[in-house]
Amino acid sequence: MADVFAVPVFFIVFRETLETSLVVSILLAFLRQQIGPDQDAKTYKKLRKQVWLGTGTGLALCIMIGAGIIGAFYGLGRNTWSGSELIWEGVFAIVASLIISVMGAALLRVSKLQAKWRVKLAKALEAKDNKTSTMRSRFKTWCERYAMFILPFITILREGLEAVVFIGGVGLGLKASSIPLAVVCGLIAGALIGYLVYRGGMYAPIRIFLIASTCVLYLVAAGLMSRGVWFLEANTWNVLTGGDAAEGGNGAGTYDIRQSVWHVNCCSPSLNGGGGWGVFNSVFGWQNSATYGSVISYNLYWLAVIVAFVTMRYREQNSHWPLMRLPSRGPQGLPRTQSDSSGGGEIVGKGAGFEEGTKVAVRKVDAS
Amino acid sequence: MALSLSNYLICFVLTFCSLAEAATRVYNFTAEWVRANPDGLFERPVIGINGQWPLPRIEVIVGDRLIVNLNNNLGNQSTSIHFHGLFMNGTSHMDGVVGTTQCGVPPGGSFTYNFTVNQAGSYLYHSHLDGQYPDGFRGPLIVQDPESPYNNRYDEELVITLSDWYHDEMPGLIKRFLSVTNPTGAEPVPNSALMNDTQNLQIQVQPGKTYLMRFINMAAFAAQYLWIEGHTFRIVEVDGVWTEEAEADLIYVSAAQRYSVLLTAKNDTSTNFAINGAMDADLFDKFPEGLNPNVTSFLVYDPSAPMPTPSLVDEYNEFDDHMLVPYDREPLLENPDYSFKLDVKMDNLGDGVNYAFMNDITYVRPKVPSLFTVLTTGAEASNPAIYGVNTNTFVLEQNQVIEIILNNHDPGKHPFHLHGHNFQCVVRGEENSNDYNPENVTLPEIPMKRDTWVVRPNGHIVMRFRADNPGVWLFHCHIEWHVDSGLTVTFVEAPLELQSSLSIPANHYAACNAANAYPKFQTQGNAAGRTTDLLNLEGAHVSPPPLPEGFTARGIVALVFSILAALLGIAAVIWYGVGELAQTEQASGMERVGVITEK
Numbered sequence: 001m002a003d004v005f006a007v008p009v010f011f012i013v014f015r016e017t018l019e020t021s022l023v024v025s026i027l028l029a030f031l032r033q034q035i036g037p038d039q040d041a042k043t044y045k046k047l048r049k050q051v052w053l054g055t056g057t058g059l060a061l062c063i064m065i066g067a068g069i070i071g072a073f074y075g076l077g078r079n080t081w082s083g084s085e086l087i088w089e090g091v092f093a094i095v096a097s098l099i100i101s102v103m104g105a106a107l108l109r110v111s112k113l114q115a116k117w118r119v120k121l122a123k124a125l126e127a128k129d130n131k132t133s134t135m136r137s138r139f140k141t142w143c144e145r146y147a148m149f150i151l152p153f154i155t156i157l158r159e160g161l162e163a164v165v166f167i168g169g170v171g172l173g174l175k176a177s178s179i180p181l182a183v184v185c186g187l188i189a190g191a192l193i194g195y196l197v198y199r200g201g202m203y204a205p206i207r208i209f210l211i212a213s214t215c216v217l218y219l220v221a222a223g224l225m226s227r228g229v230w231f232l233e234a235n236t237w238n239v240l241t242g243g244d245a246a247e248g249g250n251g252a253g254t255y256d257i258r259q260s261v262w263h264v265n266c267c268s269p270s271l272n273g274g275g276g277w278g279v280f281n282s283v284f285g286w287q288n289s290a291t292y293g294s295v296i297s298y299n300l301y302w303l304a305v306i307v308a309f310v311t312m313r314y315r316e317q318n319s320h321w322p323l324m325r326l327p328s329r330g331p332q333g334l335p336r337t338q339s340d341s342s343g344g345g346e347i348v349g350k351g352a353g354f355e356e357g358t359k360v361a362v363r364k365v366d367a368s
Numbered sequence: 369m370a371l372s373l374s375n376y377l378i379c380f381v382l383t384f385c386s387l388a389e390a391a392t393r394v395y396n397f398t399a400e401w402v403r404a405n406p407d408g409l410f411e412r413p414v415i416g417i418n419g420q421w422p423l424p425r426i427e428v429i430v431g432d433r434l435i436v437n438l439n440n441n442l443g444n445q446s447t448s449i450h451f452h453g454l455f456m457n458g459t460s461h462m463d464g465v466v467g468t469t470q471c472g473v474p475p476g477g478s479f480t481y482n483f484t485v486n487q488a489g490s491y492l493y494h495s496h497l498d499g500q501y502p503d504g505f506r507g508p509l510i511v512q513d514p515e516s517p518y519n520n521r522y523d524e525e526l527v528i529t530l531s532d533w534y535h536d537e538m539p540g541l542i543k544r545f546l547s548v549t550n551p552t553g554a555e556p557v558p559n560s561a562l563m564n565d566t567q568n569l570q571i572q573v574q575p576g577k578t579y580l581m582r583f584i585n586m587a588a589f590a591a592q593y594l595w596i597e598g599h600t601f602r603i604v605e606v607d608g609v610w611t612e613e614a615e616a617d618l619i620y621v622s623a624a625q626r627y628s629v630l631l632t633a634k635n636d637t638s639t640n641f642a643i644n645g646a647m648d649a650d651l652f653d654k655f656p657e658g659l660n661p662n663v664t665s666f667l668v669y670d671p672s673a674p675m676p677t678p679s680l681v682d683e684y685n686e687f688d689d690h691m692l693v694p695y696d697r698e699p700l701l702e703n704p705d706y707s708f709k710l711d712v713k714m715d716n717l718g719d720g721v722n723y724a725f726m727n728d729i730t731y732v733r734p735k736v737p738s739l740f741t742v743l744t745t746g747a748e749a750s751n752p753a754i755y756g757v758n759t760n761t762f763v764l765e766q767n768q769v770i771e772i773i774l775n776n777h778d779p780g781k782h783p784f785h786l787h788g789h790n791f792q793c794v795v796r797g798e799e800n801s802n803d804y805n806p807e808n809v810t811l812p813e814i815p816m817k818r819d820t821w822v823v824r825p826n827g828h829i830v831m832r833f834r835a836d837n838p839g840v841w842l843f844h845c846h847i848e849w850h851v852d853s854g855l856t857v858t859f860v861e862a863p864l865e866l867q868s869s870l871s872i873p874a875n876h877y878a879a880c881n882a883a884n885a886y887p888k889f890q891t892q893g894n895a896a897g898r899t900t901d902l903l904n905l906e907g908a909h910v911s912p913p914p915l916p917e918g919f920t921a922r923g924i925v926a927l928v929f930s931i932l933a934a935l936l937g938i939a940a941v942i943w944y945g946v947g948e949l950a951q952t953e954q955a956s957g958m959e960r961v962g963v964i965t966e967k
Contacts, residue, residue, distance in 0.1 A: 108945050211945035215938045222934060240549040257548060257720035257915065262923025284934075295926045302937035309944040316947065 006175075009182035010189075011275050012166045015282040016159040017190025019220060020055075023100070023155045025194040026213040027051050027148060029201030030107055033210065047148050054153035062160030069164055085165050086238065090231030092158040097224035097301070103151050104217045105308065106144075111210050112316075166270070216283075218305060223285025226298035233259060233293045259291040390431035390484075395424075397449075399505065400441040407560035407567055410535040414504030415442065415495075422565035423507030425527065430488045430513050436481040438473060445539075446472030446886050449481060450496035451509060452624060453608050453819050455788055459483040460739060460839025461872050463787055466497040467733035468840055468858065471880035471889045480875050488513030489608030490527075490582040490626040499852045502588030503538045506531075510582065511608070517695055518604050522580040522630055526571065528665070530583060530621060530645055532558035532590040542852050546721050553714050553722030554653035555849040558590055561647045561663035569665040570675070571643070573633045580604070583619070583627045588848040590647040591622040591783070591822070593684045596667055597641045597676070601629035603692065607818035609790055610695035616687035620648070622783035624820045624846040637669040642678040651781060651847075690796050692816040700815055701792055701832045704771035706764065710857060711803075712823070712845075713777040718913040723853050724778075724845070730854030731844075732758035732909045733887065734895035737880075739840040742863045743870065744892040748902045749863035756895025756908040759858045764835040766862035772831045772843070775803040776823045782850065784829070785820040788841035788861070791831035792817050797824065804828040820846055838862035838869065854911070 028051055035044040143150065167179070201209045237256045255263055267288040269281030280286040287294055314322045402416035414421045428434050440447050450464035462483045463469040473479040494506035508529050513519075534541060534556065541556045563569055573579065582605075583594060595601075595618040603614045605628035619627055647661040655661075666675050710726045717723055723730040734741070734756045742749045755761035764770055772791070776782060792815040795804060801824070815832075823829045844856035880891050893899040896908035919927070 104941075108941070111945075112948065207945070211942050214945060215941050218937060218941055219934065222937065241551060254551070257716075257718070261926045262919050263916075264918045290923070290926060295930060298930050299933045302933035305937045306940040309940040313944045313947045 004178055004181055005185070006178035006182045007275075009167055009179050010186045011278050012163050013183050013186025014189050015279045016163040017187050018193055018279065019190075019282045020152070020156045020159045021191050021194025022197060022216060022220065024051060024055055024152050025198035025201070026217060027151065029198050029213065030111070030210065031148070033201065033206050034107075034111055050146065050148035051152055054149035054151065055156055057149075058153040058156035059160060062157050062164065065161060066164035069161075070168055086231045086235035089158075089162055089165070090228045090235065092154075092161075093224045093228030093231060096154050096158050097221045097228060099151060099154055100217055100221040100224070101305070103147060104214050104221065105312065106147070108210065108214050109312070111207075219284055220282070222298055222301045222305075223281070223283065225301045226285040226287070226294045227281070229297040230287055230291060230294040233291050255289040256291070259293065261290045261292055261295050263289040390433065391429070392433040392435060393426075393428050394435045394437070395426060396437045396439075398439040398441050399447055401443070404504070404565075406562050406565050407533055409560065412535055413537065415447075415500070416504065417507070421504055422529075423505070425507060426493060426509040428485050428509075428511050430486060430511055430515075431484070432511075433482070433484050436493075437478065438481065439478045440473045440475050443475050445500065446474050446477075446497060447495045447500060447505065448473055448479070448497050449493050450787075451481070451483075451491065451493050452785075453489070453491040453626070454483070454485060454487060454509075455837055456483055456839065457486065457837050458869065460788070460837075460841070460866065460870065461876060463839070463841070464496050465787070465842055467737050467887070467889070468842055469739045470737060470876055471885060471891075472497050472887060473879050474882045474884045474886060476884070477879055477882050478875075479879055480873070485511050487511060487608050488516060488610070489605050490584050490628055491608060492529075492584050492586050492624070492626070494586065499538050499542050499588070499848045501586075502532075502534060502848055506586040508582075508584050508586070513610075517610055518580065518630065521604075522578040523574075524577060525580045525582065527564075527582045527584065528571075528643070529562075529564050530585040530587065530592045530594070530663075531562040531565065532587040532647060533560040533562050534588070535559045538588075538848075542849075545849055546853060548720035551716055551720060551722055552653070553724075553853060555589060555651070555847070557652045557654070557656055557659065558588070558647065559659070561590065561592065561645055561661060563643070563645055563663050563665045567663050567665075568675075570668045570671070571665055572668050572671070575633055575635050575637050575669060578630055578632045581629050581631050583621055583629070585621040585623055585625055587623040589623060590651060590661075591620055591625075591781070592645040592647055592663075593686060594619050594621055594627075594643075594645050595681075596631070596643045597679060598634070598639075599631055599641060599667070601627075601631060601687075603627060603629050603687070606689060606692060606816070607790065607820055609817045611816070612693040612695055614687070614692055618681075618684060618686050620684070620686035620689075620822075622781075622820060622822045622846070623848075624783060624785055625818070625822075633667075634669065638673065640669055640673050640675055641667040642676050643667055644678050646684075648781070689818070689821075690793055690816055693814055694817050697814050698792075698817065700794065700811055700813055701769045701834060703769065704832060705768035707771035707773065708762065709773045709775060709804075710843075711775045711777055712782065712855065714853075716915055717911060718915050720915075721853075721912070723911065724850045724855035726760060726855065726857050729758060729760045729857075730911045731760055731856035731858075732756075732854065732911050734759050735897040735907075735909060736890045736893055736895060738858055738860060738895075739866075740872070740889075740891045741894055742840060742860060742866050743872065744899065745894060745902055746867075747864070748894075749860070749867065751903070752860070753905070754894040754902045755858060755860065756905055756910075758854075758908070758910050759895060760856070761858040761860055763863060764859055764861045766835060766838060766865050768835045770833055770835055773804045773828065774823055774831070775828045776826055779825045781822050781825055782845040782847065782855070783820050783822045784843065785846040786831070786833070786841065786843045786859075788837050788839050788859075789833045790817045790819050791821070791833040793821055793829070794832050795828070795830035796821075797827035797829070799824040800826045801828060802826060804830055835861050838865045840866075 028048065031044060031047050031051070035047060037044050197213070201213065233256075240256075267277045269278045269286055269288065277286060277288065285298060311322055397417045399415055399417060400419065401413045402419060402421050403411055404414045404416075404421045405411035417423045426434070426436070436449060438447070438449055446466070448464045448466045448470060456463050461469050462481050464481065466472045470479075488511045491509040491511065492506060493509045494501035508527055510527060536556070544550060545553075545556055560567070585592060601616045601619060603616055603619070604611060605626070607626050613630070616629070619629075621627055643665040645663040649655055649661050662678070664678050711728075713725050714722055715725060717730070738755050738759055738761065741755055745754055748754050750763055752761040752763045771794075774784060794811055794815050795809055797804065821829060821831070838861055841859045841861060842856055843859060844851055877891060879885065880889050890897040894902045894905060894908070896905045898904055
């Protein structure tokens with residue numbers, strides 16, 4: 001068994017694939033539901049292509065870099081990432097967390113738009129020739145246009161390289177023959193779960209699926225934020241101790257007692273691939289050795305999420321930000337609403353998206 | 369180099385002149401900082417004696433009274449002298465261990481060591497306080513034996529000290545070693561190896577003559593493999609014990625061990641030979657780039673001939689010291705009266721620092737030196753509890769046969785040293801032989817004896833000795849780092865007998881009571897300094913608490929808060945997700961389209 005199937009490698013690949021495939025499948029399911037082949041097939045296909053392009057490019061890039069790392073690792077006998085891999089992982093985890101968070105909110109918000117607006121928005125973003133005035137708004141537009149590319153790209157790049165680094169770490173003590181099958185199985189298992197989520201998205205009530213999947217995205221992002229901080233702290237500790245503490249096991253001395261909030265000498269998500277704890281880590285950010293930094297960042301992240309969503313909903317209900325008296329763009333916004341009110345009614349018949357929501361909107365429009 | 373050689377040659381005529389009767393030999397030692405650069409790489413402050421470093425050799429004859437008047441002129445550190453390997457029979461208070469048999473001699477203070485030497489052989493003296501001696505305060509001590517079985521077997525005597533050497537001073541190194549940022553307890557690795565406190569020493573020999581070479585390892589840490597190319601050693605002494613002659617090509621000399629060997633010079637004077645010392649790099653946590661673990665001296669037959677380049681060896685096949693037979697052929701001490709186990713391990717305590725333990729106790733110096741506790745606690749002195757948990761005290765009754773079973777649960781080698789005794793080396797398990805199991809073990813009839821013996825990684829050693837020397841004696845690993853991290857136990861031997869026979873000179877109390885005494889000690893009572901209610905150890909020095917196991921209250925609160933935060937966060941996402949957009953917001957989608965499409 002150990003000769004042909006390295007269990008630690010399986011778990012590493014599985015967890016990293018799982019995280020990636022969750023993101024990809026949620027995006028695909030979102031596109032399918034919200035833009036949909038039956039509404040604007042062209043835009044839908046384009047955006048779907050973006051997702052796959054991002055996934056493919058990220059995968060290709062991480063295979064290239066990974067091959068370089070592994071080559072250097074086995075060829076030159078030195079871990080070229082040692083010393084900087086934790087910084088790299090920490091920064092990438094935090095960046096990925098922020099991107100997922102922003103995207104999650106955006107997806108949820110867009111889903112609340114009436115189908116027509118959504119499609120129009122998507123189409124408008126597709127149009128290449130627009131040039132807005134400021135750099136900032138141009139950047140924003142660019143991000144919006146390529147969001148479906150950026151998110152899977154960043155995610156897979158991060159997870160893929162993490163997998164390579166981890167496998168490089170544990171692989172040293174393993175037979176080379178035991179790695180390929182484990183990698184393939186890990187990939188298949190992770191992708192399968194992603195596919196099931198996607199399929200589930202087709203059968204589950206649309207709204208419930210979208211909210212549930214956004215919740216999963218935020219759990220992943222919260223874990224990433226906490227892990228990012230943890231990685232940076234682990235790097236500091238390794239610099240102080242002059243060694244790779246995580247590779248020394250999970251006992252005393254592998255962590256900085258001064259920063260420790262809890263530590264259990266088991267259940268390490270990184271040791272030998274981490275097993276189930278590794279999966280627990282990648283989905284929920286579990287740490288067997290939690291630090292002040294990782295706990296506080298996790299809690300602050302959720303606090304920020306709560307504040308952000310409460311504020312957003314407040315604004316959606318009241319048309320202005322909390323603590324600001326006047327609607328910030330009333331004069332411009334309101335006339336447009338008026339002029340578009342008739343369009344809202346048309347969508348009801350098509351039955352796409354949120355029947356209830358649309359009715360409410362229509363009622364409100366009528367009331368006005 | 370040739371000059372320093374004369375320091376290490378002993379003129380026999382002089383020795384024999386003073387044979388007739390026991391003499392009193394007085395050494396006046398003033399310890400002070402001097403500068404030295406023994407490896408030619410780095411000059412640093414070292415502890416010298418009377419302005420000199422390397423330290424002078426102490427030389428006495430069996431039966432002599434040795435008086436060392438120590439003046440501490442260091443200015444910034446207390447000090448002491450331990451005469452390593454000398455039994456101090458009847459003079460336990462002269463053993464020189466700060467916190468056990470005396471208080472430190474404070475800067476500006478003086479202290480007199482005065483005792484009779486009844487053992488022959490090769491020894492060393494060194495300070496026994498806070499890991500101080502690797503800063504230079506260690507030197508050879510030779511006791512000539514007019515009745516040595518080998519007296520007529522050699523022409524001249526050579527003393528060759530071995531040592532490791534650090535460029536940094538001990539206080540800083542110890543601080544870094546015993547630090548939360550050194551959680552694995554990685555010992556500082558020496559910067560160099562030395563022979564006679566120098567390198568590339570040329571030792572002139574006469575063809576055909578036989579030499580008694582005394583090798584003394586004064587290292588803080590590193591053992592050395594030692595061999596002379598083209599020559600064979602005939603071992604005749606280990607740690608002050610004459611042995612039956614045993615041939616060896618290569619010996620392993622751990623910190624604080626000594627070997628005397630007979631070596632007959634070749635008749636051919638055309639070639640010179642390298643004396644090789646190689647530090648045992650297995651001891652080092654990592655091998656620093658650029659470290660030369662080897663030191664070479666030369667056996668010079670012809671000073672005009674070139675000095676050889678040491679040749680490489682594939683493997684160290686060192687002589688197994690367990691094979692030696694003491695010259696007195698003392699039989700195995702049978703039927704131990706008191707046998708106990710000492711389990712060695714390294715672990716971290718609650719302050720994150722890596723400590724060394726025997727039976728789960730790491731040594732911490734008591735408030736009252738243990739010998740003073742013996743003398744001031746009456747009948748309670750037989751109760752090990754009054755010496756404090758962290759002195760790890762065993763009380764031995766007079767004339768009992770003691771058996772120590774030491775199981776090494778650590779993957780490192782440890783040279784264990786017993787004060788006040790030689791011990792019979794009864795059993796030594798190979799590497800990874802784990803704990804001692806007395807079944808199916810044949811004990812040697814005439815075991816080797818010595819005072820410092822190496823236990824193998826994850827192996828065991830069994831030692832026996834007779835408790836015929838009332839006193840307070842430490843038993844510890846002689847790697848100085850491990851002394852600092854607590855790999856020490858205390859043997860209180862015949863305490864009630866001590867009370868009736870021993871009185872401590874005023875000079876000793878003066879050191880304790882000096883205004884600038886450091887470390888501070890009390891001179892009466894139990895380990896906590898209590899003179900009544902002796903079993904109350906409240907206030908005694910103890911080790912830091914253990915690391916918390918698993919979840920503490922803090923961890924549970926943090927975990928609960930994290931889970932709560934996640935649930936609330938998800939609730940917020942759901943709450944937002946089910947909420948409807950107001951009409952104005954619906955429009956904002958269009959507005960955004962407008963922003964993008966309008967140019």
